[in-house]
Amino acid sequence: MVGTDLAIDLGTSHIKIYAKGKGVIVDEPSLVTVNKATDEVLATGNAAYAMVGRTSAKIDVVQPLNNGVISNFDLAQYLINHHLKKICGSRVFMPRVVVSVPCEVTEVEKRAVVDAVSSFGVRKVCLIEEPVAAAMGAGIDIFTPHGSFVIDVGGGTTDIAVLSLGGISMSGSIKIGGDAFDEAIIKFVRRKYNLMIGKRMAEDAKIAIGCLYPQQEPMVHRVKGRNAVTSLPQWAELNSDELLEAMIEPAVEIIKLCQQILEGTPPELMGDIYEEGGFLTGGSAQIPGFAQLLSRKLKMKIHVAEDPQYCVVQGAGKAIPYIDQLDGKGMSQLNPLSATY
Numbered sequence: 001m002v003g004t005d006l007a008i009d010l011g012t013s014h015i016k017i018y019a020k021g022k023g024v025i026v027d028e029p030s031l032v033t034v035n036k037a038t039d040e041v042l043a044t045g046n047a048a049y050a051m052v053g054r055t056s057a058k059i060d061v062v063q064p065l066n067n068g069v070i071s072n073f074d075l076a077q078y079l080i081n082h083h084l085k086k087i088c089g090s091r092v093f094m095p096r097v098v099v100s101v102p103c104e105v106t107e108v109e110k111r112a113v114v115d116a117v118s119s120f121g122v123r124k125v126c127l128i129e130e131p132v133a134a135a136m137g138a139g140i141d142i143f144t145p146h147g148s149f150v151i152d153v154g155g156g157t158t159d160i161a162v163l164s165l166g167g168i169s170m171s172g173s174i175k176i177g178g179d180a181f182d183e184a185i186i187k188f189v190r191r192k193y194n195l196m197i198g199k200r201m202a203e204d205a206k207i208a209i210g211c212l213y214p215q216q217e218p219m220v221h222r223v224k225g226r227n228a229v230t231s232l233p234q235w236a237e238l239n240s241d242e243l244l245e246a247m248i249e250p251a252v253e254i255i256k257l258c259q260q261i262l263e264g265t266p267p268e269l270m271g272d273i274y275e276e277g278g279f280l281t282g283g284s285a286q287i288p289g290f291a292q293l294l295s296r297k298l299k300m301k302i303h304v305a306e307d308p309q310y311c312v313v314q315g316a317g318k319a320i321p322y323i324d325q326l327d328g329k330g331m332s333q334l335n336p337l338s339a340t341y
Contacts, residue, residue: 005323006087007098007316008080009133010113012065013155013178013283015045016310017083018317024310026083030155032062032075041075044082053198067175068102068130068157069109070116077116084120096124096323098316098337103129103159104173114341127339128319130154130312131161131171134281136336137315138305142166143334146276147269151258151294151302152312153282155179158254162265162273166334169269170261178284180250181206188246190228193236197225206287209240212251213289213296244289251290255297262298277301281311 007018010030017026028045035042036058043051052061064075088095097117101110114125134152135142140163142148148163155178161171185202189195201223209219218239227234258278262270277300280291285308295302305311319336 004087005096005098005320006084007100007313007320008117009100009313009316010065010070010076010080011155011312012063012068012157014309015079015083016313017087018313019087020317020320023317024313025087027310028083030063030065030079032064032079034060034062034075036060041078044079049200052200066156068154068159068173069105070112073112073116076112077119080116081120084122088120094121094123096126096320097122098126098128098319098323100130100133100312100316101127101338102157102173103131103161103168103171110339118341124323125341126319126323126337127341128316128337129161129168129171130159131168132163132166132336132338133313133315133319134159134305134311135161135163135279135315136318137311137313138279138281138308140279142336147265147272148276149262149273149278151254151278151280151282151285153177153254153280153284153290154312155283158257158282160254160258160261162261162269164269164272166336170265172257172261174253174257176250176253177282178203178206181210181247181284181287184250185210185243185246188242189223189225189236189238192242193234194228195223195225195234195236196228197223201225205238205243206247209238210243210247211240211288212244212247213292214244215240215288247287251293255294258294258298274300277303279303279305281305281308283309285309 005020009016029049031048033043033048064072070076135150143166152159162169182202208221224235291302
């Protein structure tokens with residue numbers, strides 16, 4: 001793996017790394033477990049996720065990325081360096097790296113990402129906007145004069161964009177994603193059953209029976225937690241119709257943003273979009289009925305990409321060859337990379 005160029009999807013919930021010629025080689029939760037007294041890192045990734053909701057008072061499970069951007073620089077830097085060290089081993093031959101960022105990040109947030117990645121000593125860091133990477137990962141040819149509509153629902157943010165000729169024509173980002181669905185389930189269960197459950201239990205319920213469109217055969221899932229009144233252990237049987245009721249509110253906010261972006265889209269691109277349909281990517285694209293809901297509300301076909309959770313990192317991987325096209329004066333006209341450092 002020495003010297004191999006890499007692509008990184010720094011997600012709120014998962015960090016994914018793609019190696020040129022190897023595919024996705026890292027897919028782990030973006031979590032770090034820290035000893036509060038000594039600030040020593042105890043675990044990262046899957047090992048840290050196993051501790052969520054089960055730690056002592058001395059230990060804290062931290063999510064160093066929030067809403068698609070770095071919220072704890074030191075731990076984000078540690079997390080990135082931890083994975084890059086496992087991949088690269090020696091620092092003799094450092095890779096070039098393409099990193100995906102939300103489409104509406106500030107220059108300060110971009111610089112934080114670049115600094116966190118470059119601290120390992122990589123040769124060059126290039127940024128690609130998530131909707132562009134998602135479209136490339138979904139197999140869309142973004143370099144033709146043809147409009148494409150992409151909805152990328154990640155863990156912390158949803159990025160929506162209309163693409164044409166290798167760039168973004170219209171875009172928008174909202175701080176709602178998979179984590180917002182989890183929070184909505186937690187609030188619903190407490191309101192209806194007086195039952196307090198953790199984020200991990202809510203995520204398990206979402207994966208098991210979550211949906212955003214009425215299902216023909218409602219499914220049932222048991223959640224366990226603490227009674228909010230008596231503080232005693234309690235469980236409840238949830239069905240998919242109840243989770244639909246809980247999860248619909250965040251989905252409606254995503255639909256509103258889609259409608260706003262389509263309203264500002266040039267007519268010619270709009271014609272292309274309605275002919276071809278939109279593409280749904282990101283981990284939450286796998287929620288049953290999400291594409292159906294979007295299709296009904298937006299009055300257009302919505303296709304769920306193949307392996308939607310990997311579209312961004314695979315698209316960033318496909319952008320690696322474009323690093324070579326960068327000249328001293330900046331980007332070529334049809335280069336999907338948005339910045340280089």
